[in-house]
Amino acid sequence: xxxxxxxxxxxxxxxxxxxxxxxxxxxxxxxxxxxxxxxxxxxxxxxxxxxxxxxxxxxxxxxxxxxxxxxxxxxxxxxxxxxxxxxxxxxxxxxxxxxxxxxxxxxxxxxxxxxxxxxxxxxxxxxxxxxxxxxxxxxxxxxxxxxxxxxxxxxxxxxxxxxxxxxxxxxxxxxxxxxxxxxxxxxxxxxxxxxxxxxxxxxxxxxxxxxxxxxxxxxxxxxxxxxxxxxxxxxxxxxxxxxxxxxxxxxxxxxxxxxxxxxxxxxxxxxxxxxxxxxxxxxxxxxxxxxxxxxxxxxxxxxxxxxxxxxxxxxxxxxxxxxxxxxxxxxxxxxxxxxxxxxxx
Amino acid sequence: xxxxxxxxxxxxxxxxxxxxxxxxxxxxxxxxxxxxxxxxxxxxxxxxxxxxxxxxxxxxxxxxxxxxxxxxxxxxxxxxxxxxxxxxxxxxxxxxxxxxxxxxxxxxxxxxxxxxxxxxxxxxxxxxxxxxxxxxxxxxxxxxxxxxxxxxxxxxxxxxxxxxxxxxxxxxxxxxxxxxxxxxxxxxxxxxxxxxxxxxxxxxxxxxxxxxxxxxxxxxxxxxxxxxxxxxxxxxxxxxxxx
Amino acid sequence: xxxxxxxxxxxxxxxxxxxxxxxxxxxxxxxxxxxxxxxxxxxxxxxxxxxxxxxxxxxxxxxxxxxxxxxxxxxxxxxxxxxxxxxxxxxxxxxxxxxxxxxxxxxxxxxxxxxxxxxxxxxxxxxxxxxxxxxxxxxxxxxxxxxxxxxxxxxxxxxxxxxxxxxxxxxxxxxxxxxxxxxxxxxxxxxxxxxxxxxxxxxxxxxxxxxxxxxxxxxxxxxxxxxxxxxxxxxxxxxxxxxxxxxxxxxxxxxxxxxxxxxxxxxxxxxxxxxxxxxxxxxxxxxxxxxx
Numbered sequence: 044x045x046x047x048x049x050x051x052x053x054x055x056x057x058x059x060x061x062x063x064x065x066x067x068x069x070x071x072x073x074x075x076x077x078x079x080x081x082x083x084x085x086x087x088x089x090x091x092x093x094x095x096x097x098x099x100x101x102x103x104x105x106x107x108x109x110x111x112x113x114x115x116x117x118x119x120x121x122x123x124x125x126x127x128x129x130x131x132x133x134x135x136x137x138x139x140x141x142x143x144x145x146x147x148x149x150x151x152x153x154x155x156x157x158x159x160x161x162x163x164x165x166x167x168x169x170x171x172x173x174x175x176x177x178x179x180x181x182x183x184x185x186x187x188x189x190x191x192x193x194x195x196x197x198x199x200x201x202x203x204x205x206x207x208x209x210x211x212x213x214x215x216x217x218x219x220x221x222x223x224x225x226x227x228x229x230x231x232x233x234x235x236x237x238x239x240x241x242x243x244x245x246x247x248x249x250x251x252x253x254x255x256x257x258x259x260x261x262x263x264x265x266x267x268x269x270x271x272x273x274x275x276x277x278x279x280x281x282x283x284x285x286x287x288x289x290x291x292x293x294x295x296x297x298x299x300x301x302x303x304x305x306x307x308x309x310x311x312x313x314x315x316x317x318x319x320x321x322x323x324x325x326x327x328x329x330x331x332x333x334x335x336x337x338x339x340x341x342x343x344x345x346x347x348x349x350x351x352x353x354x355x356x357x358x359x360x361x362x363x364x365x366x367x368x369x370x371x372x373x374x375x376x377x378x379x380x381x382x383x384x385x386x387x388x
Numbered sequence: 389x390x391x392x393x394x395x396x397x398x399x400x401x402x403x404x405x406x407x408x409x410x411x412x413x414x415x416x417x418x419x420x421x422x423x424x425x426x427x428x429x430x431x432x433x434x435x436x437x438x439x440x441x442x443x444x445x446x447x448x449x450x451x452x453x454x455x456x457x458x459x460x461x462x463x464x465x466x467x468x469x470x471x472x473x474x475x476x477x478x479x480x481x482x483x484x485x486x487x488x489x490x491x492x493x494x495x496x497x498x499x500x501x502x503x504x505x506x507x508x509x510x511x512x513x514x515x516x517x518x519x520x521x522x523x524x525x526x527x528x529x530x531x532x533x534x535x536x537x538x539x540x541x542x543x544x545x546x547x548x549x550x551x552x553x554x555x556x557x558x559x560x561x562x563x564x565x566x567x568x569x570x571x572x573x574x575x576x577x578x579x580x581x582x583x584x585x586x587x588x589x590x591x592x593x594x595x596x597x598x599x600x601x602x603x604x605x606x607x608x609x610x611x612x613x614x615x616x617x618x619x620x621x622x623x624x625x626x627x628x629x630x631x
Numbered sequence: 632x633x634x635x636x637x638x639x640x641x642x643x644x645x646x647x648x649x650x651x652x653x654x655x656x657x658x659x660x661x662x663x664x665x666x667x668x669x670x671x672x673x674x675x676x677x678x679x680x681x682x683x684x685x686x687x688x689x690x691x692x693x694x695x696x697x698x699x700x701x702x703x704x705x706x707x708x709x710x711x712x713x714x715x716x717x718x719x720x721x722x723x724x725x726x727x728x729x730x731x732x733x734x735x736x737x738x739x740x741x742x743x744x745x746x747x748x749x750x751x752x753x754x755x756x757x758x759x760x761x762x763x764x765x766x767x768x769x770x771x772x773x774x775x776x777x778x779x780x781x782x783x784x785x786x787x788x789x790x791x792x793x794x795x796x797x798x799x800x801x802x803x804x805x806x807x808x809x810x811x812x813x814x815x816x817x818x819x820x821x822x823x824x825x826x827x828x829x830x831x832x833x834x835x836x837x838x839x840x841x842x843x844x845x846x847x848x849x850x851x852x853x854x855x856x857x858x859x860x861x862x863x864x865x866x867x868x869x870x871x872x873x874x875x876x877x878x879x880x881x882x883x884x885x886x887x888x889x890x891x892x893x894x895x896x897x898x899x900x901x902x903x904x905x906x907x908x909x910x911x912x913x914x915x916x917x918x919x920x921x922x923x
Contacts, residue, residue: 055622125723125726127726127729127730129668129733174905174908174909175908177908177912178908178912180725180726180729181660181664181666181725181729181867182863182867182908182912184666184729185666185856185859185860185862185863185904186863186904186905186908188855188856188859189856189859189860189900189901189904189905190901191856192853192856192857192897192901193898193901193902196894196895196897196898196901199894200894307852311733311737314730314733318730349744350740350741350744350745350748350749350848351741351745352741353737353740353741353744354737354738354740354741354742354744354745355741356737356741357734357735357736357737357738357739357740357741358734358738360730360733360734360737361714361731361734361735361738364727364730364731364734365714365717365731368723368727403721440813442809442812442813461812461817461819462812462813463812463814463815463816463817463818466813466814466815467815471813472813474809474813476809478807478809478810478813478814479807479810480803480806480807480810481806481807482806482918483803483806491799491803491810491811491814492814494799494800494803494814494815494816495814495815543815
C-alpha cells in the first residue's frame with residue numbers, strides 16, 4: 044500500500060489552520076443610531092393627536108409596543124435559553140391582577156405600580172421555574188400549559204378578584220382625545236426597557252451561559268455553569284416584563300378578567316412572533332410582533348370571522364417553521380443579507 | 389475484481405454543520421482487521437457512521453462489493469452485510485440478553501435459523517448464557533460490550549465495524565474484547581476497528597489507517613504503521629501518554 | 632357505600648376513555664419523541680366524523696369507531712409525510728416538533744370551526760341517556776359502554792404491540808431508535824405508520840367522545856393539558872403507564888368532583904402533574920432520566 048506524503052510539520056500547521064477556521068467570525072461595529080432614532084420618532088409621534096382622530100392608530104401602536112415587550116421578554120427564556128413556554132401569559136395575568144386590585148382598592152394607577160407587578164410576576168416565576176425547569180424540554184412545555192389551565196381555573200373561581208366576571212377598574216380622568224397617550228408612553232417605555240435588557244443580556248456572560256444551555260445543557264453544566272440558577276433567573280426576568288405589561292393593559296382596558304389574559308391564543312401569539320421574527324435575536328421579536336399584528340388586523344378586515352383568523356395564524360406558523368425556522372432576521376443573517384439597521388445583535 | 393469495501397473521497401458532516409470528513413478514502417480487503425487511528429474529532433466515528441448509513445454522505449462514493457451503498461438506509465446496508473457496533477453499543481436496556489440477541493436477528497426471516505443461531509451464540513459465551521434473562525441495562529460495561537459483539541454473530545455479516553470497543557473498560561476486559569474480535573475474524577468476518585488506544589489497536593490488527601483532518605493520511609500493514617517514526621511522533625506519543 | 636362504588640365505576644369508565652385518548656399521544660412520543668399538541672383537536676375531528684355519520688346516516692357512534700380510526704389514520708400519515716418527516720434529522724428536533732404540532736392544532740381548530748362552526752355538538756345514541764341499575768348502583772350506560780369500548784381497543788393495541796413483528800419493531804424503536812436502526816428496522820417507516828396509528832387511535836377516541844362530552848372545535852385546548860399531564864404522569868412513552876395513570880387519576884378526580892365540586896375535578900390532573908414533577912419526575916413508570 045502506497046505511503047502518502049506525511050510531513051510532521053505540515054500536519055501540525057494544517058491542524059492549526061483547520062481549528063482556526065472553525066472559530067466564529069467577528070461582527071462589525073453595531074449600529075446604535077437606528078434604534079435611538081426610532082425611539083425618538085415614536086416618542087414624538089403622539090403630538091399628531093393634537094389634530095385628533097388618531098386614536099385608533101395610537102391604540103394599534105401601543106398594542107404593538109405591548110407585544111414587542113412581551114415577545115422580547117418571552118424570547119429571553121424561549122429564544123436565548125431554549126425553553127419554550129406555552130403558558131407565559133400566566134404572568135400577564137398575575138401582573139394585571141396585582142396592579143388591577145391595587146388600583147381598584149387604593150386608587151393607585153398601574154402606571155406607578157407596574158414595576159411592582161412585574162416583580163410579583165417575577166417572584167412567582169422564580170418559584171414555579173424552580174420546579175418546572177428541572178425537566179427537559181417536552182415536559183417543561185407540558186407543565187407550562189398545565190400551569191395556564193390551573194391559573195385559569197383558580198382565577199375563574201377566586202371570588203375575591205371577581206371570579207370569571209372579573210373586576211371593573213376606574214378610568215383615568217382625561218379627555219377622550221388624550222386618553223391613550225399615557226398608556227402609549229407607558230408601553231413604549233416598557234418595550235424599550237425590555238429590548239434594552241434583552242440586548243444587554245445577550246452580550247453578557249449570563250447570556251452566553253444561556254446560549255450554552257440552549258445548545259447542550261449537559262455540556263454547559265459540566266463546563267461549570269450553574270444551569271439551574273441561570274434557567275430560573277431567565278424565567279423570572281422574562282416574567283417581569285410580561286407582568287408589567289399586564290398591569291398597564293388591565294388599566295387600559297378598564298377591567299380585568301381571566302379570559303382576556305389566560306387564553307392560549309395570547310401564548311400562541313408570543314411564540315409565533317418570536318418564530319416569525321427570529322428566536323434568539325434582539326430585533327426578531329420586534330419584527331415578529333409588528334408583522335403578526337399587521338397580519339391580524341388585515342385578516343380581520345378581509346377574513347372577518349375568528350375561525351379563519353386562527354386557521355390563518357396556524358398556517359403562517361406552520362410555513363414559518365417549515366421554511367424559515369430562524370425567522371426573518373435569522374434567515375437574512377444566515378444569507379448575510381441582513382440590513383445593518385436591523386442587526387441589533 | 390472489486391474490493392470488499394471502497395470509500396472514495398467522502399465528504400460528510402452532522403446536520404448543516406461543517407464537514408468533518410473532507411474527502412476521505414479507504415479500501416478494505418477481505419479477511420483484514422483494519423484499525424483506524426487518529427486524534428479526537430478527526431472523523432473516525434463519523435466515517436463508520438457514514439458507511440453504516442446513519443449519516444448522509446455529502447459527496448463521494450462508498451462501494452460494497454462493487455455496489456454503491458452511500459444513500460442507502462441503515463437497515464438496507466445491514467442486509468447487504470455490514471454490521472455496525474457503535475460506541476454506545478446499541479443495546480436495548482429493558483430487553484433481556486436473549487431478547488437483545490433475538491432483536492439482533494431482526495432481519496432473519498426464518499424463525500428456526502434465528503433460534504439456532506441464538507443457541508450457538510449462548511453456547512460460545514457462557515457469561516451471556518448465565519444472564520440470558522437478565523436485562524441488558526443492568527449488566528456491566530464489559531458484559532454489554534460482549535453482548536454487542538456477540539450479537540453480530542447472529543446476523544453473520546461480511547464486515548463488522550467496531551467503534552472504540554475498549555472505551556471505558558478495564559485493561560483485563562479489554563484483552564477479552566480483542567479475543568472476541570479475533571474470534572469474529574476467524575469466523576470469516578472482516579473487521580474495521582476504530583481505536584483511540586492506537587498502540588493496542590494496531591497490535592491487534594493486520595492493517596492500519598491514520599485519519600486526521602478529515603482525510604486518510606496514511607495506510608499500511610499494521611506493524612509498519614506502528615513502527616513509522618512520523619506516526620509515532622504525531623499519534624502514538626499521545627496514546628503513550630494516555631495508556 | 633354504593634355511592635362509592637358508583638363513583639369508582641364512573642371514574643374507571645371515564646379513565647378508560649382518557650386512556651384511549653392519551654394512548655396515541657404516548658405511542659407517538661415513544662417512537663418519535665414528538666409531543667403532539669394537535670392530538671386533542673384530531674380527537675375532535677374524529678368526533679365530527681362520527682357526528683356526521685350519525686346525523687346523516689344514523690350510524691351508531693361505537694360502530695363508527697373503525698371508520699373514524701381509519702379516516703384519522705390516513706390524515707395522520709399525510710401529516711407526518713408532509714410535515715414531520717423532514718425534521719427527523721434536525722438538530723432542534725424536539726423544539727421544532729412541538730411548535731409544528733401547535734401550528735397544526737391551530738390549523739385544525741380554525742378549519743373545523745370554519746367548516747362546522749363552534750356550536751356545541753353531541754351525538755345522541757339511545758344509550759347515551761340510559762342507565763342500568765345493579766342493586767342500588769346507578770350506572771349511565773353511555774359512560775359504561777364507552778369505557779368498555781376503550782378498554783377493548785387498548786387491549787387490541789397491546790396485543791398488536793406484543794405479538795406482531797411490526798409491534799416488535801415499534802417497541803424496539805421506542806427503547807433505542809439508533810439501535811433499532813442498526814438491527815435492520817426501517818425506523819422511518821415505523822415512525823410513519825406509528826404516527827398514523829396514534830392519530831387513528833385519536834379518531835377512535837373521538838367517536839366515544841362524541842357522546843360522552845359535548846364538543847366543539849375550541850374544546851381541544853382544555854384537553855391538551857389533561858392528556859399531556861396523563862402522559863407525563865404515566866412516564867412519557869409508556870403505554871402501560873398512561874393507562875394506569877388515567878384509570879387511577881380519573882377515579883380520584885371522580886371523587887373530587889363528587890365531594891368537592893366539579894370545577895375542581897379537572898384540577899386533580901394538573902395538581903397530580905406538579906406533584907409528580909416534584910417527587911418522581913420520570914412519571915410513575917418512566918425510566919430515570921438525567922436531570923435537565
